[in-house]
Amino acid sequence: MSDEEILNGIVENDRVIIKAFYRDNLKYVRKYIIKNSGNKEDVEDVFQDAIVVLYEKLLSDNLELTVRLKTYFFGICKNLWKQRLAKKRKIFLTNTPQEGEMQDTTIEDLTNQERGNLYRKYFVSLSLACQQLLELVFEDKSMREIAEITSYSELYCRRKKYKCKKSLMEQIENDPLYDEVKYEDFIKSSL
Amino acid sequence: MKRTEELFDTIERFLSDTLSASERADFEKELDANPKLQLEVARHKTLKTVLQEKKLVSFKKELTTIGKEIEEENKKAKRHRYRYIGIAAAIAVIIGVGVLLYTNLNYSKPADALYSEYFSPFPVNNEVRSGVSKSLENIKIAYSKKLYDQVILQSSEISDTVFTDEMKVYLGNSYLLVDQEEKAIAFFEEIPYKSGYYEDAQWYLSLTYLKIGDLQKAVFYVKNLIEYDGRFRKKAIQLLEEMLKLKN
Numbered sequence: 001m002s003d004e005e006i007l008n009g010i011v012e013n014d015r016v017i018i019k020a021f022y023r024d025n026l027k028y029v030r031k032y033i034i035k036n037s038g039n040k041e042d043v044e045d046v047f048q049d050a051i052v053v054l055y056e057k058l059l060s061d062n063l064e065l066t067v068r069l070k071t072y073f074f075g076i077c078k079n080l081w082k083q084r085l086a087k088k089r090k091i092f093l094t095n096t097p098q099e100g101e102m103q104d105t106t107i108e109d110l111t112n113q114e115r116g117n118l119y120r121k122y123f124v125s126l127s128l129a130c131q132q133l134l135e136l137v138f139e140d141k142s143m144r145e146i147a148e149i150t151s152y153s154e155l156y157c158r159r160k161k162y163k164c165k166k167s168l169m170e171q172i173e174n175d176p177l178y179d180e181v182k183y184e185d186f187i188k189s190s191l
Numbered sequence: 192m193k194r195t196e197e198l199f200d201t202i203e204r205f206l207s208d209t210l211s212a213s214e215r216a217d218f219e220k221e222l223d224a225n226p227k228l229q230l231e232v233a234r235h236k237t238l239k240t241v242l243q244e245k246k247l248v249s250f251k252k253e254l255t256t257i258g259k260e261i262e263e264e265n266k267k268a269k270r271h272r273y274r275y276i277g278i279a280a281a282i283a284v285i286i287g288v289g290v291l292l293y294t295n296l297n298y299s300k301p302a303d304a305l306y307s308e309y310f311s312p313f314p315v316n317n318e319v320r321s322g323v324s325k326s327l328e329n330i331k332i333a334y335s336k337k338l339y340d341q342v343i344l345q346s347s348e349i350s351d352t353v354f355t356d357e358m359k360v361y362l363g364n365s366y367l368l369v370d371q372e373e374k375a376i377a378f379f380e381e382i383p384y385k386s387g388y389y390e391d392a393q394w395y396l397s398l399t400y401l402k403i404g405d406l407q408k409a410v411f412y413v414k415n416l417i418e419y420d421g422r423f424r425k426k427a428i429q430l431l432e433e434m435l436k437l438k439n
Binding site: 013015018019022023026044047048051052055056059115116119120121123124127128129131132134135137138139140149150151152158159161162165166168169172173180181 | 194196230233234239242244245252254255261355357383385388420
């Protein structure tokens with residue numbers, strides 16, 4: 001499969017192509033992360049977050065490959081892992097890209113994507129019922145509408161929503177990679 | 192800042208701009224004076240902003256499923272490798288004979304064998320829910336202890352309208368396990384498309400019909416699952432292939 005076919009497959013959510021890409025690249029990333037103080041869970045997190053980074057770039061038409069996709073993708077994984085290691089204060093690896101490694105995704109770019117990665121990681125780990133309920137809440141559906149869709153009572157939905165959201169927020173905030181949000185950012189985004 | 196249901200509701204209504212003018216004025220006044228509340232509002236806003244990006248959330252869900260599938264496939268492959276090292280010769284003979292039989296006799300597993308191979312009871316969700324009545328909790332406990340008759344007995348004493356989709360899956364499984372397939376089907380069919388248990392219900396519907404030998408309906412539900420393209424897809428494809436052998 002060519003790089004172009006893989007990128008098209010990713011942006012079009014072609015499950016077969018994504019799975020093949022996942023299978024083909026996982027072993028290299030696993031080897032690198034395990035060798036650099038990571039564990040199995042780190043491998044899964046970094047690998048999936050790197051594909052999301054790639055997907056976001058494709059969606060925003062912000063990807064120009066100057067190296068092979070495999071090399072570029074491995075570069076994203078390495079940068080993500082270096083950044084997380086630095087945060088975990090386990091070890092600090094200097095950021096010196098290897099020959100052929102990606103050049104256009106900086107540590108700064110990745111910092112902006114880390115929050116989304118963290119939130120999504122915990123969201124998809126919730127029960128399906130919680131995910132469905134919160135998705136409806138984030139669509140600004142009223143409790144009455146949510147109750148109709150889910151076939152639960154309004155009271156049950158309200159309580160369940162609170163528990164799901166509270167649990168999600170606590171899980172996110174307890175993660176060592178969590179960066180506290182700032183009210184100033186909220187004010188800026190609301191302007 | 193202590194998190195409460197009321198606080199969450201007010202913040203959400205503030206963010207979705209559904210507070211009344213006076214409520215909004217009061218809340219903004221408190222917000223100006225309370226840095227902890229400011230932080231909490233910012234957290235809710237960030238969470239909402241990130242998770243409103245549906246394409247990214249769906250993509251992450253898909254990756255999680257794919258990751259689990261690959262892990263499972265790797266585990267299986269590893270198990271097989273070890274097993275083969277020890278008994279390679281014996282397996283070779285068995286496979287040889289099996290292939291010969293399969294080729295010559297167009298062998299396929301009977302429906303009940305296929306059902307037994309694919310069926311396993313729906314696992315109990317240990318998440319504790321508030322708002323769930325004691326009687327529903329008791330049903331769940333009985334189900335977790337595999338007391339399926341008890342599940343049915345206790346459920347008959349309460350109104351059907353209070354059953355959650357999760358309960359319906361437990362009840363469907365219980366009826367299936369005590370050979371009351373029609374009642375099992377009724378419960379599974381009640382679970383709507385939008386439910387988080389929809390895929391489970393479709394899976395058990397296909398198995399129930401397989402158990403009673405209605406291959407046409409079993410195939411229908413399995414195809415539904417394949418089309419749904421969720422976490423049951425792979426199992427559904429395997430089962431469909433086996434069922435098509437049965438039909439031929």
